Amino acid sequence: MKKRTIGNTEVSAIGMGCMGFSHAEGAQTDIDVAADVIREAVDLGYTFFNTGWNYGNVIDPHHNEKILGKAFKGIRDKVVISSKCGVDFDYEKNPDRPPLIYDFSRNKVRQCVEESLGRLNTDYIDFYLQARIDPKISPEEAAETMAELIKEGKVLHWGVSEADEDYLRRANAVCPISVVENNYNIINRKHESLIPFLxxxxxxxxxxxxxxxxxxxxxxxxxxxxxxxxxxxHSINDDNLDKYAPLLNYLHELGEEKNATPVQLSLAWILNRKPYIVPIPGMKKKERLTENMKAADIIFSKEEMDKIDELVIGNKEERNLES
Ligand SMILES: NC(=O)c1ccc[n+]([C@@H]2O[C@H](COP(=O)([O-])OP(=O)(O)OC[C@H]3O[C@@H](n4cnc5c(N)ncnc54)[C@H](OP(=O)(O)O)[C@@H]3O)[C@@H](O)[C@H]2O)c1
Structure with missing residues (x-):
């Protein structure tokens, strides 16, 4: 598979989101079954794997990192792992849709990193991220904690998920940030305003x-x-299926022309936006792996990119997007 560089680390152009095996997608997948899918991904050329300290459910709150620990036994040097902490789930209050508990205090982060290292069965984590802003902790304090962990070699690079530019700027001034992990797809463009800063x-x-x-x-x-x-x-419901029907129709139409599926086109659209963006689709089934990696080879014309934009957010002048 083609490669991309994020921060200064080379990864496969399509990464693998591993969350769905354990969290927010119903019943957890058996650890051996999930590890087998991930091993297959490595064999196919995926090198970038995304997890989180909190990816689990009421039955096993830290299920996901255990899967990666098992999958990468003996091949740790072939993969780049990204994990994160700073948000826990209050399963006692609601086992299915637990409220979030934010904690990015130094002690909690250090505890989480030690636990992540143990479950991932490794002595370093390539990327460790702050999962969400903790209103009790300043960006400077968060960055100092991560600088300590980087100095100790437990974490190689750090990043923040879903933070605004002011937070990132202040944190970056204390300890350079390598990545942001922000929601991004054809439909959700809210983080594009960060592009100049990135x-x-x-x-x-x-x-x-x-x-x-x-x-x-x-x-x-x-x-x-x-x-x-x-x-x-939250995302797949009748309202959204109605709202985005014209976009989905166009993806099917364009797919006929380009001999590609809507999934491949959606991932390729992200890759065509900027060379330093790496999509990490969630994939629980082996057949997704071969389909999705082909997205790395699809090139869009400017007209195709513009047409997609028009269908989602109106014409270019209205959007005031840079080209
Ligand atoms: N930082 C954060 O705040 C944050 C938040 C959410 C997620 N994440 C990370 O981002 C990753 C991806 O996000 P996501 O899983 O929420 O959403 P997503 O990647 O947008 O969508 C995942 C869904 O797409 C399906 N899918 C993937 N490839 C497919 C294909 N070729 N054909 C049909 N269906 C396909 C998956 O099905 P199957 O599972 O059945 O294969 C799954 O149901 C997660 O795994 C997680 O690692 C981070």
């Missing part, structure tokens, strides 16, 4: 939710039902 500071962008949780696969119909602990219903 370029100025040579920061990579890991695009989570690149398929709008699966809506952009074009495989869901109205009336789709999800279990109470499957949070994809």
């Amino acid at each position: 370029e100025e500071n040579k920061i990579g962008w890991v695009a989570h939710g690149p398929l709008f949780k699966g809506l952009l696969t074009g495989t869901f119909n109205k009336g789709a039902e999800f279990a109470a602990d499957d949070w994809r219903s």
